Amino acid sequence: MNPRVTILDVAARAGVSISSVSAALNGRPGVSEDTRRRIVDVAEQLGWVPSLRGRSLSGQKAYAVGLVLERSSEVIESDPFFAGFIAGVESVLERQGFALVLQVASNRDAAVQRYRQLALDHRVDGVFLTDLSQHDARVRLVNELGLPAVAVNAAQRCAVAAVRQDHRPGLAELMDEVIALGHRRIAHVAGRRGLLHTRQRVEVWRSALQKAGLEPGPLVYGDFTVESGSRAADDLLAAAGDTPTAVVCANDLMAIGFIARVSALGIDVPLEMSVTGFDGIPLGAFVRPALTSVATAPRLLGDAAASMLLAVIQGETPSDVTVPATRLLRRDSLVDVPRA
Amino acid sequence: MNPRVTILDVAARAGVSISSVSAALNGRPGVSEDTRRRIVDVAEQLGWVPSLRGRSLSGQKAYAVGLVLERSSEVIESDPFFAGFIAGVESVLERQGFALVLQVASNRDAAVQRYRQLALDHRVDGVFLTDLSQHDARVRLVNELGLPAVAVNAAQRCAVAAVRQDHRPGLAELMDEVIALGHRRIAHVAGRRGLLHTRQRVEVWRSALQKAGLEPGPLVYGDFTVESGSRAADDLLAAAGDTPTAVVCANDLMAIGFIARVSALGIDVPLEMSVTGFDGIPLGAFVRPALTSVATAPRLLGDAAASMLLAVIQGETPSDVTVPATRLLRRDSLVDVPRA
DNA sequence: CGGATCAACCGAAACGTTTTGGTTGGCGCA
DNA sequence: TGCGCCAACCAAAACGTTTCGGTTGATCCG
Known part of the structure; x- marks a missing residue:
């Protein structure tokens, strides 16, 4: 791998300062249309991609969100929910250049600990909370830390933004x-x-x-x-x-x-x-x-949850969302009552 | 959230330079035992946790590894493999302060693209490759990029380190x-x-x-x-x-x-x-x-794969590993041949 | 006693962005 | 002409580490 091409290279080649490059590529004002185009061209030509690390350090953002699966591994194995949910989440995150950090915890205490660690490391900009129970320790945690969060399928209103599928x-x-x-x-x-x-x-x-x-x-x-x-x-x-x-x-x-x-x-x-x-x-x-x-449609839920979390991260306070209802699957295991 | 406590705060409070703090906390030589202890104490007292972002930028490491699930979401839903695998991976990563970045792709081309993006962003220090096919584009990709990788359950030897369960x-x-x-x-x-x-x-x-x-x-x-x-x-x-x-x-x-x-x-x-x-x-x-x-025991496989990937990231070139064999589950769907 | 050696420690650079607070020069206006 | 304003642009600081190259002062040796 050749040495990384940085914003300085682009600036030098385009004959402008790095601040102009930054402004140009982030669509901020303060650059003429001509210059912007030139900068964009040069950047493309040089194959420049902004360094996530530099950006993270400077911007105080991780460009990632977290999800802790709280399940014994045996239950996860057959749980149909998360795969669809994650696929939905991912499809939204991808478009925004965010990544999903996934952790697994075998019980509630371990899960809280993992969330705490994620926050402590500033590894993520926000988290999903699933399987909310009453007086959930995680709700207090995210509120204390000011960590953006979205509750998934919490049955009743709680102190964080929520997306739910009404079962x-x-x-x-x-x-x-x-x-x-x-x-x-x-x-x-x-x-x-x-x-x-x-x-x-x-x-x-x-x-x-x-x-x-x-x-x-x-x-x-x-x-x-x-x-x-x-x-x-x-x-x-x-x-x-x-x-x-x-x-x-x-x-x-x-x-x-x-x-x-x-x-x-x-x-x-x-x-x-x-x-x-x-x-x-x-x-x-x-x-x-x-x-x-x-x-149920876990994928839709993931979609909605991710969109909402990104909104919360950007400082908005979206109102709760309920995704389309569930559908009855009439098959063979339910029939009319046996004649005694 | 109060302003972050940084390495400078620790250094000031302990009356040393930041280089000494860094050395002390990372177990590098060049600090006396006395000083080291004092620094550790102060750090603990101040509740200092090294900033992942600063560290990443400086150290050129992301402290994360990537996994792209290449499955239609419908297959993932019932696939028993990944949940166990991920749980195994996670248990190893956690101990080393690494995180798992998970992505989902619906087909091979999309998956290659996701891997490329992960590498481009330097979002991860290494990746797992699952479901290897012959002449897999991903193998070329990681080799070109010099991205550490571990092949999971690749049936035959390929150009990257491999961990497998012999089925x-x-x-x-x-x-x-x-x-x-x-x-x-x-x-x-x-x-x-x-x-x-x-x-x-x-x-x-x-x-x-x-x-x-x-x-x-x-x-x-x-x-x-x-x-x-x-x-x-x-x-x-x-x-x-x-x-x-x-x-x-x-x-x-x-x-x-x-x-x-x-x-x-x-x-x-x-x-x-x-x-x-x-x-x-x-x-x-x-x-x-x-x-x-x-x-099969996907969890063990995840365990082994994660250990190996961390080793590769640290510059080692571990030899391939085969985890304990599978076990026959005698149940009811196999009986002797029907009498004609 | 003079110099080499070494552990302990320090200052500063480097990593690659974003952002803040300027400094230009052109233009409109009285 | 002189003044103010604004778009365009720039230099430098900030983010928080790690690491490189030095600088001490003590110890050892001939």
């Missing part, structure tokens, strides 16, 4: 369908306890039942993994009272785990028990029975 | 098992054409058959997606000749798609046809029939 209409629609099919004992396999996310879905489930004048069915908690779905099946069947005829799971993975377990115990899905998922993972169409679920 | 023994073991169960017509659903990865598996499949004195069965190509597995089923059944009794797929997703399709066509898996996968994704245990597969 409630989708789940409500699903619940209506389940009820319309004649089910009366409808259980819920919820996500990790304490996540706003989780609470919200529980509420939709409960209020749909209430609206229909039904008793709230059994409620068990999992943690979004396939295994926890299996465990939930055991918990549910062990619980006192009548076995539910329909089970609404908070995500597809748990639904798959649930179905595997009850099938192994000799219960036929969907003939004896309907089971639904949530997320609409591609695989859902290929398990048997094909999973009735609700499609 | 051959695992697949060979699986093939032996299939043959031992009495199958004689054994098909292969391969991955994307042209990937070294793909070729290698085809070869293992072919040579195992040859060793056993069997005709090579039908071979169809997919692209690692669930859908392509389904299509492969159609292709395979449409092909002339006897229907195979066992089908060895190059990954779990295609196996799942394959099973779904042939089941829909009324063929019972595994009673009428055995199907195997590769990767050992967690979900594999929860589909029906539970998928016989070969477990």
Whole structure:
């Protein structure tokens, strides 16, 4: 690699000062149209690209944003959300010359620590916060540090800008369908306890039942993994009272785990028990029975989140955004109530 | 945020020059033990953290490495490899104060472009190259630029340092098992054409058959997606000749798609046809029939790749590494050959 | 005692931008 | 003509490190 061509080279070659070059290439005023064109030409000819490092040091910006994946690596492996989300984020960042710094943490404390480190190093100009729980330590952290942040899918308003996909209409629609099919004992396999996310879905489930004048069915908690779905099946069947005829799971993975377990115990899905998922993972169409679920669009969410974060970084205070709603995927795992 | 505490503050407070502070904190010689301790104390007391930006500009290093995911976002969503790989990479980088810059590209050309941009910006000190194909443009790119790189799971030696997980023994073991169960017509659903990865598996499949004195069965190509597995089923059944009794797929997703399709066509898996996968994704245990597969350990691979890349960045030229072999997962989708 | 050697330390340059606070010279206007 | 104004441009500082080349003063040796 030959020695880097710097702004000085461009300035010398164009016969102007470096300040003019800087102004010209950043579209700032103070350069005549003639000179600007000449400078741009020379820069192009010399193949000059502004040094990110010089620029960062001078401008106090990192030109990067951070995302900490807080998942056990096993959950990440099958989680359909992040890949799409990241793809969306990336497509926006790229256009602005920003990069995405990704970190992985296995638990909440570790994640907070990673965010702190990112901020401390000034490695990023802003961060995404996912899986917000109540009184989240990260919200305080970013506020203390004045670090631009965007909350992704936080269920309720919090002290940072937020972008969300409203899962409630989708789940409500699903619940209506389940009820319309004649089910009366409808259980819920919820996500990790304490996540706003989780609470919200529980509420939709409960209020749909209430609206229909039904008793709230059994409620068990999992943690979004396939295994926890299996465990939930055991918990549910062990619980006192009548076995539910329909089970609404908070995500597809748990639904798959649930179905595997009850099938192994000799219960036929969907003939004896309907089971639904949530997320609409591609695989859902290929398990048997094909999973009735609700499609989400993580990519759109990533798109919106990135645009918003860049806005926050530029000092704006955008209002919260809700991206287009989710869509019901009618497949085979939900049928009408079995005739007793 | 109060004005940043810099190396000058530390130097002033400790009554030394900034060069001594720098030397002291980086463990370079030229400072007495007494002074070093005093400097460290002061730094800690003042809460000084070296500025990544200053350091980057001065040291010509970015303290970051890059990874470009080259997948359609739909494939990424269900690909079990990257999450584990990234977790492994991250755990190593973190300890060294490095960060991972992640980008997403939907095709090969876009990916090359992203790598070029990363290098041009000097945004990273090195990159990972995954899914190497023959005469890969990226290999030339990194060599031209002198950009440190590590090839991940490249099937054959190439001009950059490589870390790999040898899938051959695992697949060979699986093939032996299939043959031992009495199958004689054994098909292969391969991955994307042209990937070294793909070729290698085809070869293992072919040579195992040859060793056993069997005709090579039908071979169809997919692209690692669930859908392509389904299509492969159609292709395979449409092909002339006897229907195979066992089908060895190059990954779990295609196996799942394959099973779904042939089941829909009324063929019972595994009673009428055995199907195997590769990767050992967690979900594999929860589909029906539970998928016989070969477990890989992407996390270990990430670990090794990151260590190696850091070594290359430091100017070493490490020799290639092969991480521990894969493990056969005996489950339900492979049984002995059906009695005709 | 005089010089060489060495550890400890320091000052200044270098990295490549952006930005601030000038300094020009041309022009309009009274 | 003299004044003020403005566009165009420039020099220098600032960002926060690392590193290079010196300068001390003490120690060692003949």
